[in-house]
Amino acid sequence: MSTTQSDRLRGLLEPLVGxxxxxxxxxxxxxAGRYRVLRVVVDSDEGVDLDTxxxxxxxxSARLDEADPLGDEQYxxxxxxxxAERPLNEQRHYVRAVGRLARIKLHEGGELVARILSVDDTGLDVEVPGVKGRRATARRLEFSQVAKARVEVEFNRKDKSTEEA
Incomplete structure (x- = not known):
């Protein structure tokens, strides 16, 4: 999708989403074959429910029908x-992932899987789980050190209410 078309769609949809x-x-x-697929990805600090x-x-759909930004193209x-395995690209994404495990690739090379403990304007504090009986270690990462990050799915994740009890 061209940048101009992307910007136009973004400008059209952002007020509705907001x-x-x-x-x-x-x-x-x-x-997707003869058709095009327009995928709009939305999120919030509380997540997104199906009714919303x-x-x-x-x-x-009504706004797209009215503005007709794709012309006669079927979509x-x-x-x-x-x-579940959402990418972490902006500071707000990291804030939403506090308490979750993330796979983090570093610009300097290497990768780590760590639990996000806290986030501020410049970076994040993580806890790297210990291996083979070793203790977990705390680590500070600046956003400038992170090349790519993604939330990891945890099947045996402790519920927050269980941890507080």
């Missing part, structure tokens, strides 16, 4: 959240 109290994370337009996605999908609209 009105629902959500952040517009991404707008992707891709080919349904309401937003109707509002976006399928998908409104979604970033998913």
């Amino acid at each position: 009105a629902e109290g959500l952040d517009l994370e991404d707008v992707e337009l891709s080919k 996605v349904a309401e937003l999908t109707r509002a976006i 399928q609209l998908e409104v979604t959240s970033p998913g």
